[in-house]
Amino acid sequence: MAQAQIIDGKIMSERLRADVAADVARLRVEHGIQPGLAVVLVGEDPASQIYVRSKGEYSLAAGMHSVTHRLPSDTGQAELIALVGDLNADPLIHGILVQLPLPKGLDERAVLAAIDPDKDVDGLHVVNAGRLASGQPALTPCTPLGCMIMLRETLGDLTGKRAVVIGRSVLVGRPIAQLLLQADCTVTIAHSRTRDLPAVCREADILVAAVGRPRMIEADWVKPGATVIDVGINRVPFDDPVKAAQGKTKVVGDVAYKEVSAVAGHITPVPGGVGLMTVACLLQNTVTAARRLAGLP
Ligand code: NDP
Numbered sequence: 001m002a003q004a005q006i007i008d009g010k011i012m013s014e015r016l017r018a019d020v021a022a023d024v025a026r027l028r029v030e031h032g033i034q035p036g037l038a039v040v041l042v043g044e045d046p047a048s049q050i051y052v053r054s055k056g057e058y059s060l061a062a063g064m065h066s067v068t069h070r071l072p073s074d075t076g077q078a079e080l081i082a083l084v085g086d087l088n089a090d091p092l093i094h095g096i097l098v099q100l101p102l103p104k105g106l107d108e109r110a111v112l113a114a115i116d117p118d119k120d121v122d123g124l125h126v127v128n129a130g131r132l133a134s135g136q137p138a139l140t141p142c143t144p145l146g147c148m149i150m151l152r153e154t155l156g157d158l159t160g161k162r163a164v165v166i167g168r169s170v171l172v173g174r175p176i177a178q179l180l181l182q183a184d185c186t187v188t189i190a191h192s193r194t195r196d197l198p199a200v201c202r203e204a205d206i207l208v209a210a211v212g213r214p215r216m217i218e219a220d221w222v223k224p225g226a227t228v229i230d231v232g233i234n235r236v237p238f239d240d241p242v243k244a245a246q247g248k249t250k251v252v253g254d255v256a257y258k259e260v261s262a263v264a265g266h267i268t269p270v271p272g273g274v275g276l277m278t279v280a281c282l283l284q285n286t287v288t289a290a291r292r293l294a295g296l297p
Helices: 009-031 046-061 077-089 108-114 126-133 142-155 173-182 197-202 241-245 257-261 274-293
Strands: 036-042 065-071 095-098 162-166 186-190 206-209 227-230 234-237 249-252
Touching (some): 009 046, 009 274, 036 046, 036 274, 046 065, 046 274, 065 077, 077 108, 126 173, 142 227, 162 173, 162 197
Parallel strands (some): 036 095, 162 206, 206 227
Antiparallel strands (some): 234 249
16 A cells, blocks of 8 residues: 655754744844844743753754743733733744743733733734734744645645645634635635535645644544644553553554554654754744844845
8 A cells, every 4th residue: 555755853953943944044144143042941841841941952953042041930910011021022042932831820812912922933913823724924923834845845846736624713723724725725624613624625736734633533534645634732641551551652643644644645743843943943933033133034
């Protein structure tokens, strides 16, 4: 049976990070600007700590100015918003990212709203969501941006393709759907209330799974030859019962990878797919923000 071609997030993200590093170097030489990224982490969530560390390391490796603010989990709302205000005013900082989720008691929406939309490199401010929805230049959430780069590099022009996005979150599903629409796809957004989800998915030339349910998308949900983008990151016990009994876990996507690979034309693996593109797109967004703040095209 033919196997789907793997859309390799490692290769694509390395290329993108190299492009970003070249842009950073050009900005420094030609305009004296060093793009600066500030990441704010509140509390000790272990997954967030890993993400924040890699964001700092990758931004430094790309030649950027990089600052990480680590705050205790009992940080108050006013203190956090004051820090965001300082970063908004800091001319050395072009991108601000507040790592989510925030500890209980902090109002995520209010904190995101405090970020200057032109420095909102996570693309979560309502102004950027509105700009994206109305087709204006916006800072776009990093994971959706990464999915689009993978699709364009794999398929080229996306005009007229039927795209189905499973998931309608503000962080992933909605912005991906907006970007696919901008790319002239015919877009369906599916969610937990969608009737006969497998039938909806089978119509897709491009199927994006952003659900958060391990291996939910099965082979008979996928049109032969379709391109499958798996955004899901789910921790599950190892298949090996000995390892599982030791409490060891591994990461899988929302797609039953092995089975779907026998039907799809192209597929992203998990790990090694979309997740790697997310950080690379954060760097790209920081360069974009630095250019726009300096009035450069
Ligand atoms: P959310 O939980 O915010 O949204 C999940 C969406 O899936 C909702 O719209 C929900 O529908 C829908 N859904 C849930 N169950 C079903 C079902 N049985 N059938 C159809 N739709 C369903 O998650 P996120 O969007 O934040 O993240 C989605 C996944 O992507 C997660 O696994 C997350 O870890 C991963 N992720 C990966 C990133 C990366 O870099 N690769 C970055 C960000 C997220 P409804 O709205 O009706 O409730």
